[in-house]
Amino acid sequence: MTKWVYTFGGGRAEGRASDYERLGGKGANLAEMCTLGLPVPPGLTIVADACDNYYKNGRKLPEALKGEVAAGLLQMEAITGRRFGDTSKPLLISVRSGARVSMPGMMDTVLNLGLNDQTVQALGHDAGDARFAWDSYRRFIQMYADVVMGLDHEVFEEILEDEKAHLGHALDTDLSAVEWQHVVSRYKAVIEEELGEAFPQDPEVQLWRAVGAVFASWMSARAVTYRLLHNIPETWGTAVNIQAMVFGNLGNTSATGVAFTRNPSSGENELYGEFLVNAQGEDVVAGIRTPQSITEAGRIASGLERPSMEKLMPEAFAEFRHICRQLEAHYRDMQDLEFTVERGTLWMLQTRSGKRTTKAALRIAVDMVADGVITEDEAVSRIDPASLDQLLHPTIDPRVNREVIGSGLPASPGAATGAIVFTAEEAVEAEAEGRKVILVRVETSPEDIHGMHAAEGVLTTRGGMTSHAAVVARGMGIPCVVGAGTMRLDTRNERLMGIGITLQRGDVITIDGSSGQVLKGEVAMIQPELSGDFGRIMGWADRSRRMTVRTNADTPADARAARSFGAEGIGLCRTEHMFFEGDRIQVMREMILAESEEGRRVALAKLLPMQRSDFTHLFTIMHGLPVTIRLLDPPLHEFLPKSDEEIAEVAAAMGMGAALLRQRVDALHEFNPMLGHRGCRLAISHPEIVEMQARAIFEAAIDAARETGAAVVPEIMVPLVGLRSELDYVKARIDEVAASVIGEAGMRIDYLVGTMIELPRAALRAHVIAEAAEFFSFGTNDLTQTTFGMSRDDAAAFIPTYQRKGIIEHDPFISLDFDGVGELIRIAAERGRQTRADMKLGICGEHGGDPASIHFCETIGLDYVSCSPFRVPIARLAAAQAAIKARG
Incomplete structure (x- = not known):
């Protein structure tokens, strides 16, 4: 039989702190304090299982619960010497929620339950203070009517203020017992008037309606939102704690x-x-x-x-x-x-x-290790990895007054202030002039990268947590708020409409990428500082973890930042990101739009020295650490010119008419470019692209090795492979170029050729693909898209609805879907290593910086995770916690 109630009091308890899953955090710790002999008012805890039962049975409480609660109340009465509902020595109780993890202010509480028109008299006589009794009664009526009966507390506040004004009292404490009694009568009258029912006088009725209200508050809008933000499963439910009241309002000794x-x-x-x-x-x-x-x-x-x-x-x-x-x-x-x-x-x-705060958490953990209270591994395990963002970015001073004019999703942490600009070009111009700006767009595209880089932060009115703006901003380490649906951007008139305000270009705003808020004007900031406690904790974490942590870096600035945060190599260099700045995009467009191989090779010859220089910088900064370079993988539409001005500019550079170029652009149109002519498909159609990139990689490796004296072992990743024959074809081109460059340089280069597993077919055929691939890197962004069959950029429109309705617990683009996508990764890892036992396995999607996903990577034995530079410390700590947990 299910045990619904656990009692505590009088120095004994049926539960312990370890029972928090059933008793909730509050109930479990009340029980623990009792067993320690501490002064705890007696009470009982209705287990969290009853909450699940309540919802499964049409919001009805289990029949056996009433008997167990009655028995628990008898025990409370024996300990206190009072009786529930008694008219001489009444026992008053509190009814409080108590979830497994703290959800402050999210659920409901009722105090002073058991008061009615008779017991209030007894309470006053027993306490020797009638004023206290009637004040307690009015508090109870107001709280009960709000929480249980649904009458807004402001109705009662208005009555109280009216009474105080009429009596000439400034404070609640100025009212006498008689005056409080009059307030109570007005409270009861307004309840009957507004709700059509009298305030309940039966303590039993009060109790069971209050218990139901606390369970009901588990599904209140604020509680649901809090759970979504903090990844708390709906199935956990809340316990309910019923406890004898003690009073801090019994005079100046209370x-x-x-x-x-x-x-x-x-x-x-x-x-x-x-x-x-x-x-x-x-x-x-x-x-x-x-x-x-x-x-x-x-x-x-x-x-x-x-x-x-x-x-x-x-x-x-x-x-x-x-x-x-x-x-x-x-x-x-x-x-x-x-x-x-x-x-x-x-x-x-x-x-x-x-x-x-994170700063406090680090100091407390370090101090407790120094005092011998906890071990280094325990100290590492106590720090929330995600909280490290507080240390790596500027944050808004908590003392400032926030004038919120809009809100969206907190896509990239930190805060930034600047003048509004609406185009990437304006952002670049402002940076050159020394002005700080916030780039505001409906949504960003790859062509905005230079503007994003120049801006202090980015705000978009559309998009989700894995949209282009979110992913790129996190990689750059700049604050970003996306999907600000409470705001509207009028691009024609260059206006941004917020809550009660219209802003123009040049108006100053502040964005908080940690909360998703948009604020009017400039606000005070707190600058990050990486204290000695941070370094000590991270040192312990590095000693504890098994997996290495790399970074996703496409620029020297990214690579340097990542190394400063402890990255142990580059797990993903997205070469297409190198072509969006300056004159490069023009040359890239010439290559894509060329109508012949000869035309493409002319453009590629211009790109070769650019690529070689890029790779030389990355190899030099990493100084012998592994660097994984993904071959060109753009959906072509990202590079194609769109406006008439862009068409004319590219046409002039290529020496052809604008109309003819427009026809060429139209011919390259794809209905679903994310599943179109990209990745290895582009390399097979145009092997000259692979040849240029491979030559740039190998020549850069030689240059960097000669400069640093550290051997460079490039890891070349072929994207979007679904067939071994695709990889064979591209790998053959790479090997030919390697042999040529080695012969020209007279210097041997070791290198690896592998693939990104981002298609379900690749995962299922991993044992065959591993015959050609020397490493697998799991591209979980696209693997999630192709497994679920949904676009990460469009999913933001319905994923929150799925979460609210309990269809899914987490956004699979933020935290890995273990059962589906995770199972494909597990299969690919196992099958790949069956073929090639020493195969290197890593993950390089956005999930590489998500602590829950990192724990999964540890369980299946991946060698490394790779994430954006500013998430490297988070990944280092999460990898250590995963290893500590795996060791038991």
Whole structure:
């Protein structure tokens, strides 16, 4: 039989901290504190399985639950000496959510449950404070009506403000018991008027409706959004905690507060927190009163005049400090605690691992290793890899006021301020003049790369997390917000319309690539700093990981940045990205649009020295580290001229008429260019392209080896292979050029020829392709597209809907689809190594920087992952965590 309820209290508990999957984080830790003998109000936890059962059964609670809750309430009554619903010594309870992981503010809570027109009188008599009782009752009615009955809390705020104005009171605390009683009567009247039902007086009815409301809040819009942003599965559900109330609003010897055992911003080993005298928990959250510091040192540092808890309640504070030390030692991590002092008696209401800045997380982990509390591997495992972005990019000062004028997807982290420009050319001109700009486009294309490079950041009104703008901006390490659907770009009149504002070229905006927000004007920034703690953690990570971490780099700037972040080679150099800048795109267009091999060779002769120079720079910067160069793989439409001006310019360079060139462009049109004449298909149709690129690679390898004294072993990757015969054909051309260059230079070059596995057929026929390929690199961007049969650029229109409706948990273009795409990778890896045991295997798609995908790569034994330069530290840390987990 399913056990629906776990009890705790009186120094005993049925659960432990390790039961967090069933009891949720709050319930599991309440149970743990009980077993440690800490002062915890008694209660019970309804397991998270009941939430799943609730939704599967048409939002009905399981029948057996009521009996188990009733038994748990009897235990609470025995410990407290009070009875639920009693009219002499009533037991009041709180009903709170408690998911497996913290979801602050996302789900609902009800306090003071059990109050009605009779028990409020008993509470006042028992506490010797009628004003406290009626204040508690009005709080309960307001919270219950909002959370359970659906009547907005602002209705009650208006009544309260009206009463205070009528009575001439400035603060809630000025109202007397009689005045609060009048407020309660008005509250109950408005409920009946607005909802057509009376406020429930039966505590049992109150309880079960509140439990249902907490379960219902698991699917509230804000909770669903939070889960999507933090990759929390819907199937986890939430537990519900029912606990005896203790009161921090019983006069000046009572208080409530929140604290951290260490400073969550800096990581400094000091007690950090705030409290309010004569207050309940919601008063702290509401911010209607200025809180006081817990410690005297904190009071002095913040310049507050009101006394600290340390001075005001020395006995309770001393006990609390002792408990803080005990809990941090027990959990071996910084703790976030909630507490109440009821007439001098301290009660612990919650403990959990505290949220902290990345800077603080690094310091705490390093300090705990130094103190012998945790191991180096544990320190590495405690840092969220994705959070390292906070250290690598400028961020907006958290103290500034944000005037948000639009929002989109947080595509590339960091923040940037600049004047609006609407074309790549304007961005380049501005950079030359020393002006900082934000490039604003409906969506970017490869032809915008030079403008993106010149801009401080990029904003697009369309596109998803794997759109061109997102992918390129992450690679460049510049902030980017995409898919800003709350904004509209009027390209004809060069205007950007935001929320309540219209902006022109030259107006200053700030984009936050970490939150997706667009802000008006310039705001203060915090510059990144890679502290000693960062270096120490990364050193431990490098010692722990098995996989190497390479970078996706197409330019010397990318390569240098990646090396500074610890990259161990280049896993993907996309050669087509080298042709979009300056005069190169014109020459590239001449090559593509040439009507004969002779014409293509003329253009390729111009491109050869450019390519050779590019590769020489990359080989030199990497200084003997592996460099994987992918042969040309552009969907041709990305290079073709589009405007009349571009057509005329290319026609003049090629010595032909604009009309004739337009016909040639039309002839090259493809209905689905992403699945068209690209990759190895282009190389087979026009082998002279392969020959030029291979010669540039081998000549550059010789030049770099002579310059640096370090042997260069190029890894040449043939893209979009689906047939072994395709690879055989292209590899033969590469080998011919290699033999020619080696003969001319009189210097031997070792090199590898492999392929990018990005088609399902290639994965399934990997054992055959491996007879010719010396390495596989998994191109997960295209492999995901071809496996799912959907475009990554168009998927942003419906993937969020799929996630909201529970069709899929994660966007497969952001985090690898383990069951489908992952299975193809696993098959290809196994079959490839059956044929060639020493085959080198890596991943070079966007997933190479995603921690969950990196864990998958570790499980199937890949040799390396490759990601954009600014994600290299993330990948290093994630690879270490994966290796630590694999070792158990």
